[in-house]
Amino acid sequence: MTAGTTRRTTAMRSRTAAVGAIAVAGALILTGCGDQTNGGGSSSTESAKSNSAPLFSKLPKSIQDAGVIKVGTNAEYAPMESTEGGKIVGVDPDLADALSKQLGVKFQFTSGSFDGLITAVNSGRYDIAMSSITDNKQRQEGLDDKGKKLGEGVDFVDYFVAxxxxxxxxxxxxxxxxxxxxxxxxxxxxxxxxxxxxxxxxxxxxxxxxxxxxxxxxxxxxxxxxxxxxxxxxxxxxxxxxxxxxxxxxxxxxxxxxxxxxxxxxGPFGIVLTKKNTELRDVLKEAVDAIIKDGSYQKVLAKWGAQSGAIEQSAINGGK
CATH class of the missing domain: 3.40.190.10 (Periplasmic binding protein-like II)
Incomplete structure (x- = not known):
């Protein structure tokens, strides 16, 4: 949704101050609003062990075994994320599809209210939130707009700017x-x-x-x-x-x-994770850098007319 979101208080969106292929192919599960998912399922532990994706071995074991990264989003912000025909489509789902090829696991998107996404990540409902969420110090530290501590802060893996x-x-x-x-x-x-x-x-x-x-x-x-x-x-x-x-x-x-x-x-949009989930955070940064390097990142942005938000390298907590 400019870092949103962010295109968004403890869970403010940029969306900044802000985030197509109608069904994403391959290793990405897309969902409509709520908790229903469209097909797919977790990979077995045995198949996980044999996964040959470049960055699979760096994922937390729990993610390897599940074969899925659970993603919270607010699918109301075309072209970043929206719902078409019961599927969540847009820049963020397509980028997740590219990331899945690096990581060897599926990204399972579920849409909910924007202002609840960070809380849902910190509670463990989602592994990450990817919804045009602006990375800033306030969210990193869990502060309200007056600097008062509201709750746990979060980490960001930056992947876009708006x-x-x-x-x-x-x-x-x-x-x-x-x-x-x-x-x-x-x-x-x-x-x-x-x-x-x-x-x-x-x-x-x-x-x-x-x-x-x-x-x-x-x-x-x-x-x-x-x-x-x-x-x-x-x-x-x-x-x-x-x-x-x-x-x-x-x-x-x-x-x-x-x-x-x-x-x-x-400012930057970032993938949101808990402060404790540093292993997943670090491999997601590697994956973002990998899709920038191989050109799949730029193809996704061009498909959705979002080239103005391209970055040259990911960062962890790069927002101010």
Missing amino acids: GTAIYVKKGNPEKIEGIEDLCGKTAAVQRGTTYEQALKDQSKKCTSGGKKAIDIESFDNDTEAQTRVKSGGAVAGINDYPVAVDLARKADSGNAFEVINKQYDA
Whole structure:
């Protein structure tokens, strides 16, 4: 979803401050929303031992034996992750498919609420979260927006970069040219995202500068925020840049929205893991670097029109 998410508070998304082949082939299990999975299953211990994928031997034994990495996502952010025909598709599932070829295990995606993903990883429900989640110090350390400790922090394996974008109704009737133009106006956003925080920060700047605060309308999902903008109830919506661009291109055949040509607070999207899961974290970084090196990473981004978010090398906890 720009680092989300992140395109998102203890589990803020960039989505930044933000994340196709309609069925992913081979070693990737895709799921619809909820806990239902589409086919597949765990590999046996015996077959795991004979796995010849380049990085399989570096995986934790529990993952080797299961043959599966359980992934939490919020499949509402095309082109990064969305649901089509009961399958989760997009940049993140396709990148996971490429990673699976390096690791020799399946990635089993399950969609749920964005603001619960980090908690679900720390509770052990998922091995990782991959959902256009912006890597930042706040999430690494488990802090709220005032620096207060909320819970366990998490580690990130960075794989993409994006910023926050503003989208408006087609034709831009309110002539919004930047986030500062939202002072005294209504803006729609998904709750718990880093771009919700970006609006709060800008609203403080508005009032300190003698202008009216932004009327921030926060919704449980991004579809509701989009509907609010489309109906004219909000003058703008805030999202990850690649998500906003995709929305403007596809909604009502490109006739519903347009994107203000600026990105704010660009930062990395990261795969989320618990602080204790360093073995899986380190091999995932190797796998990301491997798909960058072999070109499969770039092919996935090109397929979804997300080349602007490409990185040259992965990092662990590279966000600020």
